[in-house]
Amino acid sequence: MRCEFISIFPNIFNAYFSESILKRALQKGIIEVKVHNLRDYSTDRHRTVDDYPYGGGSGMVMKPEPLFSAVRSILADGIDTCTIMVTPQGRPFHQDMAVALSKEIRRLLFICGRYEAIDERVREGLVDLEISLGDYVLSGGELPALVIIDSIVRLLPGALGDERSVEEESFSWGILDYPHYTRPKDYEGLKVPAVLLSGNHKEIARWRRKEALKRTLGRRPELLRQVSLSKEDYQLLSEIKEEE
Ligand code: 9D3
Numbered sequence: 116m117r118c119e120f121i122s123i124f125p126n127i128f129n130a131y132f133s134e135s136i137l138k139r140a141l142q143k144g145i146i147e148v149k150v151h152n153l154r155d156y157s158t159d160r161h162r163t164v165d166d167y168p169y170g171g172g173s174g175m176v177m178k179p180e181p182l183f184s185a186v187r188s189i190l191a192d193g194i195d196t197c198t199i200m201v202t203p204q205g206r207p208f209h210q211d212m213a214v215a216l217s218k219e220i221r222r223l224l225f226i227c228g229r230y231e232a233i234d235e236r237v238r239e240g241l242v243d244l245e246i247s248l249g250d251y252v253l254s255g256g257e258l259p260a261l262v263i264i265d266s267i268v269r270l271l272p273g274a275l276g277d278e279r280s281v282e283e284e285s286f287s288w289g290i291l292d293y294p295h296y297t298r299p300k301d302y303e304g305l306k307v308p309a310v311l312l313s314g315n316h317k318e319i320a321r322w323r324r325k326e327a328l329k330r331t332l333g334r335r336p337e338l339l340r341q342v343s344l345s346k347e348d349y350q351l352l353s354e355i356k357e358e359e
Contacts, residue, residue: 116271117147117194117222118264120257121185123164123229125150127257137265140274156185165230174231179240182226182233186241189224198243200226201256201263202233205245208263210288212246216263217270225263227256289342290331293323325351 128150140146154162165175190196248259268274296307310322328351331338
């Protein structure tokens, strides 16, 4: 998968692509990454990319010319591209979108904004998909673009190394995770639940599913209405409700 980014802070991307899963995906040739410095597409002496808002108000607006010039020059290689703009007005990001984008055969090109806003004509003229990470204020689109690409790349075949974790993920997907433990059995009096030491794999699976459902019911009850639950799940949920 080809992933490209347009930003005025291209260095932000280096550290993240130099570690862990994204680094390995790059080394294995699963992804190819290019980061474009928006200022390279500005035409004036000061490499200006922003200007005052028409109609007044505070904050600066990203000028259309450098963005149009950047996107057009990137698209000039003829590679089929899905242009994504990350903004707080976009569609709220969700695992379903990560799954859909991981199947995308087109190059993904992320436009990362800074300042107060991006000139509306960029949205109209260049963008296929507009994504938000959620309802909180960040200082720019670079971290959102990295979050989105991270969630996509780990779904690509071969990226994780352990294909089983993707499979397990699809089973538990939509509800919260169960509690995890590692050694020691007793840490300063805090004990690992006995069932996990029992060696009874059926009992362990049942306990984990029940704990996952219990947590979801307690912390994110709305998630339970969005997933399809099995007959066993409903049995576990009624046990949970009786135990309360
Ligand atoms: C306080 C400024 N806001 C006025 C209502 C507008 C605003 C402009 C630019 C808020 C944030 C930003 C920069 N954010 C992003 O580029 C961004 C973002 C975010 O802030 N939150 C969640 N998802 C995203 S995706 C891109």
